[in-house]
Amino acid sequence: MKIIKSILSWIIPIAVGLLIAWGVTHFIVSFVRVDGTSMAPNLSNNERVVQFVNGKVRRGSVIVFDAQGEDPSVTESKKYVKRVIGVPGDTISATNGEIKVNGKKINQDYISESQQYATNNPGPVNIGNWSSLKQLGTRMEWQQAKPVKVPAGKYFVLGDHRSVSNDSRYWGFVDGSKVSGVVKVPFWDNSDKKTAINEQWKHFFE
DSSP states (O other): OHHHHHHHHHHHHHHHHHHHHHHHHHHTEEEEEOOSSTTTTTSOTTOEEEEETTOOOOTTOEEEEEOTTTSTTOOSOOEEEEEEEEOTTOEEEEETTEEEETTEEBOOTTSOSGGGEEEETTEEEETTOGGGOHHHHHHHOOOTTOOEEOOTTEEEEEOSSTTTOOSHHHHOOEEGGGEEEEEEOOTTSOHHHHHHHHSGGGGOBO
């Protein structure tokens, strides 16, 4: 009996600790690795960020979602990190380089002008020229100056570095069920990055 009690005395704390750790990572916070440069300059390739599993998704929030079933080129589970531009019910338009949500111009001060461009042969095309992006126009029936409404339960997302980002411009909306969390950078990171990632939703519109 003493042996059993002795064994339980250290097994139980370990089991409880593992259970707590599992609960934290599945229901509160976990770490995610950024893959690629689509969120530059605000997030870097291979950077580790925190995702709040039950964080509130707002316009301007940076989210983590499973791209399998969203991006047709992804054949197995893969985490994408992108910024939410439109939430369910929003109407988005893009004309002459301006992105508007519900008729209001959005603030893009967190990225440079060059990062607001999409690459398309024979040269760079402003992100507002949606009709030049054939896949978007075909899949979402989007024409220049023609707004699109985000369906219920969906999000429209873009990478911060628009010229290299594979996002909603090409394959459409993200289903809310695919979102695993909202990204936050830690308190010790630089202030510009914290503002661009953690607080941009507060300054979403100009």
